[in-house]
Every structure is written in structure tokens, then in C-alpha cells.
Amino acid sequence: MGQLKAKDYKSGVKPIWCPGCGDYAVLNALTKAFAGLEIPHEEIVVASGIGCSSRFPAFIKTYGFHGVHGRPLPLATGIKLGNPDLTVVAVGGDGDGFSIGGGHMPHAARRNIDITYIVMDNSIYGMTKGQPSPTSPTGMHRKAAPYGTQETPLNPIMMALSYNASFVARCFSNKLKEMTDIIMQAIQHPGFAFIQVLSPCITFNDTYAHYREITQLIPEDHDTSDLAAALQLALVTDTQYLGVFYHDKERLGYCERVRMVQEAAPKMSLDAIIENYKR
């Protein structure tokens, strides 16, 4: 060990993403993070939904599960509970995670299941050729919204904080070093770690210049244990802050809780359980 490089975690299957898609950088950051943490290939599972971003497992040399639309979190949760020794990463897009799959994040967060969830947020449905997504800005004109979108975009960091996720961060695909560092922190966090990556879709929603202009690192004096301070930063939308908003280092991860239940369960007789039901 110690000799692994990011390229050792690439499968050799050439990504079919458009040249310039932000998702390439996420692939580079995640493989760098695996190499940096020296995690053996066979101890990693990457689970995804459906979308351009969700093609991820094919390009990575670990176990993988390319699932169905909106379901990376249930898959990842089951995999982690089946074998808590694995490093489990769920990946997907903004449509996948916040539209059809939007009901799963609150429960992954409140369980504090020990997985990392990376949403490649391009504020568009890339794979289906450019329909507005839940994070598209109000007034965005596309073929499927000829008069412009009329909805207010979701704020994924606010959502994750209000669901009480124990690790919440935002990255920009143009900032590889920072993204790699944050992914490493997320993987090492024993609980649910949510990362929103601003990952432009160069074909249907090229936001590179916009994000270069409005992104800024979270001020160094931000206290990541302060939920109210994290919410204040998340509320700012004309600047998109990058970095770790919130990190609760105290809360037990779900796998540890399940282990405690497994330890306690044999001590409770079947008769006692039945009596409990009768009450």
C-alpha cells in the first residue's frame, strides 16, 4: 500500500461525457481521494441512479451499482448495512437526487448512515437533453420551458442542513484540490456526508463563467460545528460559498447504532418482546 494513484481507480472504460463536462473533475477528485486514503479497491462500492453523472460506476475500478433513477441512497444504505466495513459512496445528479429521489435524502440524513453522497449539480437534466431541474434558476428558458421556469430553485445546502445532515459541503468542479480534500474528509466522517458539487453541463447549461464569478471559499473563521452559522452561509445565494458548511463530529453513525442494537438484542427474550407488544 501507499503506492496507489488516482489512475489505479479508473476502470479503463472511457467516459462518454461531453468534453468539458464538470463530471470529469469529480471522477478525478474521487479517485484521488481513494488513492490518498489508500482504500483497497475491493473495499469500495459506488452506487448511482440514472443520468449522465450516474454513469460513474462504469468508469471506476471498485465495486459499483448503476441503479434506477433517484435511488442511489436506498442502494447505498442497504450496501453499507450489509457490510459496514465497506466504504460506500452514492453519486448522482440534481434531477436524480432532488426530483424523483428527493424523498430519500431526509431519511439518509436523520439515520446518519455512514455514506458519502455526492450530487453533481448542473441545474439541468443533462442526459435527457436539457430540461430544467429542481435547482434551475427562475426564468431559465429551455425547449421544455419556452416561457421560462416559474419555480424557485431548491437550495441543496439549506436542505441538507435542515435535514440535520452531519457533514455538509459544497465544491466547484473547477477546484480539484479543494474538492479532493473535502471528499477525503467526507469519506472519513462516520455518518451521512452530503457534498453538492457545482458541476456544469457544458452542452445544455454552461455555468463555468458564472460560477467562476460568484464562488468564494467559506471564510476561514467559520465554525463548522455551528449549525446556525452554517445556515447563514447557506442562505447567501448571490455568492456561492465553497467548503465545509457543517460538521457534527459528536453524533453516532447509524452502523454504530445498529451494532449496539445487535449487541443488546440477544439479551431480550422473545417473551419480553411479545409482552412489550401487548402493552
Ligand SMILES: Cc1ncc(C[n+]2csc(CCOP(=O)(O)OP(=O)(O)O)c2C)c(N)n1
Ligand atoms: C423512472 C424514470 N423516470 C425518468 C427517467 C428519464 N431520465 C433519465 S436521466 C433523467 C434526469 C437526469 O438529470 P440529472 O439527474 O440531473 O443527471 P444529469 O444527466 O444532469 O447528470 C431523467 C428524467 C428515467 N430514466 N427513469
Ligand code: SF4
Ligand atoms: S450532456 Fe451535460 S451532463 Fe451530460 S455529459 Fe454532456 S456536458 Fe455532461
Ligand SMILES: [Mg+2]
Ligand atoms: Mg443534472
